[in-house]
Amino acid sequence: MTEQRKYNVLFLCTHNSARSILAEAALNALAGDRFVAYSAGSHPGTAPNPHGIALLRSQNIPVDGLRSKSWDEFANEGAPRIDFIFTVCDDAAGEVCPIWPGHPSKAHWGVPDPSRIEGSDEDKRRAFLQTFVQLKKRIELFVNLPFEKLDAMAMQKAMQTIGTSLREKGE
Secondary structure (H helix, E strand, O other), X not given: OOOOOOEEEEEEEOOOOOHXXXXXXXXXXXHOOOEEEEEEEOOOOOOOXXXXXXXXXXXXXXXXXXXXXXXXXXXXXXXXXXXXXXXXXXXXXXXXXXXXXXXXXXXXXXXXXXXXXXXXXXXXXXXXXXXXXXXXXXXXXXXXXXXXXXXXXXXHHHHHHHHHHHXXXXX
């Protein structure tokens, strides 16, 4: 039996401090045997949002090594070859991205930014949980796609459908 390589997935957001970090950690926790998830931003912040880190810890998801980083790290020589890219914020989806080696499949999975919520710490915790649940549902659908049966065009359509169908349902 031949060993199947892991797929590399990159989640992009402008600041790489909340949504993309949540998605990176969630995919690595849910399907780290088949995927390696990364996250990055076009204008990365200085560190992951503490509410996001607290949420991940509450879900027993490892947070070691999570950091805000530039998407340039993944466009440079020697970077992992990325198979799939998901933008999780509308700003990053509209930006001119680097040219990614290998022409990965791309989709937009926009979700509201929980770090923009004003109010009590409980309001912020609730916003982070809601964002995490939305991303986790999409990730679960993605990892269960029949990768070996889909050509590049069908994969691209399936990835985009996951983001748009759940958004239309308000999830």
